[in-house]
Amino acid sequence: MKTLLRIAIQKSGRLQEESLALLKETGLSFSNGKDQLKAQASNFPVEVLFLRDDDIPQYVEDHVADVGIVGENVFIEKQKKNTLVRRLGFAKCRLSIAVPRSENYGGAKSLEGKNIATSYPVIVQSFLKKNNITAGIHEISGSVEIAPGIGLADAICDIVSTGSTLLSNGLKEVEVVMQSEAVIISNSKLEKVKQDILDNLLFRIEAVKSAKNNKYILLNCPNEAIPKITSMIPGMNSPTIMPLAKSGWSSLHSVVNEDDFWEKIDLLKSFGAQGILVIPIEKMIA
Numbered sequence: 693m694k695t696l697l698r699i700a701i702q703k704s705g706r707l708q709e710e711s712l713a714l715l716k717e718t719g720l721s722f723s724n725g726k727d728q729l730k731a732q733a734s735n736f737p738v739e740v741l742f743l744r745d746d747d748i749p750q751y752v753e754d755h756v757a758d759v760g761i762v763g764e765n766v767f768i769e770k771q772k773k774n775t776l777v778r779r780l781g782f783a784k785c786r787l788s789i790a791v792p793r794s795e796n797y798g799g800a801k802s803l804e805g806k807n808i809a810t811s812y813p814v815i816v817q818s819f820l821k822k823n824n825i826t827a828g829i830h831e832i833s834g835s836v837e838i839a840p841g842i843g844l845a846d847a848i849c850d851i852v853s854t855g856s857t858l859l860s861n862g863l864k865e866v867e868v869v870m871q872s873e874a875v876i877i878s879n880s881k882l883e884k885v886k887q888d889i890l891d892n893l894l895f896r897i898e899a900v901k902s903a904k905n906n907k908y909i910l911l912n913c914p915n916e917a918i919p920k921i922t923s924m925i926p927g928m929n930s931p932t933i934m935p936l937a938k939s940g941w942s943s944l945h946s947v948v949n950e951d952d953f954w955e956k957i958d959l960l961k962s963f964g965a966q967g968i969l970v971i972p973i974e975k976m977i978a
């Protein structure tokens with residue numbers, strides 16, 4: 693029987709859609725989409741298992757799945773014998789300590805002797821230890837943000853994204869314990885065939901991710917501007933330059949990074965670039 697790499701992703705929730713989208717963007721197609729538990733790719737040796745995110749690290753450690761996509765917070769909290777393979781850049785959030793807004797907070801030391809409600813006792817314990825603080829940890833699995841209001845705890849440690857949940861519960865964020873995003877984890881001892889499939893998949897993910905971060909750019913410029921523009925947007929190697937029918941002008945094609953895109957466009961215009969076209973890239977292989 694053909695070896696399959698088993699990838700566990702969240703069954704439903706914040707990670708589900710983007711995890712599946714990422715796999716599809718790497719070219720995997722799934723035909724038996726109706727199965728609630730698993731789906732096998734028809735064109736790549738991969739099987740996807742749909743599980744609760746909290747269970748994924750354990751299943752990966754136990755070889756039920758070979759690889760999983762979870763929040764980094766869950767990966768750290770669970771302390772399983774898995775390897776963090778790659779950060780994925782979605783589901784970004786932070787795990788923070790928050791206290792009632794009315795409280796006079798004077799740094800981490802103010803948590804001494806307090807009771808902290810959280811779903812992340814391991815991470816909170818290591819934060820307290822690092823800061824030399826003794827405090828009680830009250831583990832609860834959901835709606836952590838209501839704990840101070842009902843007198844269950846003095847503070848909470850929970851995931852924060854926009855901060856609006858804290859705000860509407862009368863809390864303020866006082867310490868960022870960790871930053872998190874979706875990550876790929878794998879069993880630390882993958883057999884060679886599976887490692888090869890994973891490496892191939894990671895190669896494809898790289899191509900998809902770098903394509904998203906870059907745009908293909910075409911522009912016309914006076915020939916004397918070519919050296920300046922080339923050093924500004926060298927692209928993957930160096931730009932393609934073709935003469936225009938109009939003498940003294942060229943067409944220049946390159947790749948530009950999304951991060952400083954608008955700054956670069958302004959500079960290009962100041963160098964005399966005209967007719968700038970910017971086109972999305974589907975895959976990018978260096």
Ligand code: PRT
Binds near residue numbers: 743850857
């Ligand atoms: O059912 P299952 O156990 O699989 O899912 P779950 O309910 O445990 O997880 P889910 O889907 O809520 O979150 C999965 C992962 O998404 C988390 O482990 C994080 O890594 C990541 N993530 C990113 C978030 C958020 N952003 C987020 N905002 N997880 C939870 N929240 C919640 C948070 O708990 C709080 O209640 O949203 C609220 C805060 O949001 P703001 O925007 O009000 O600050």
Ligand code: ZN
Binds near residue numbers: 744
């Ligand atoms: Zn969960």
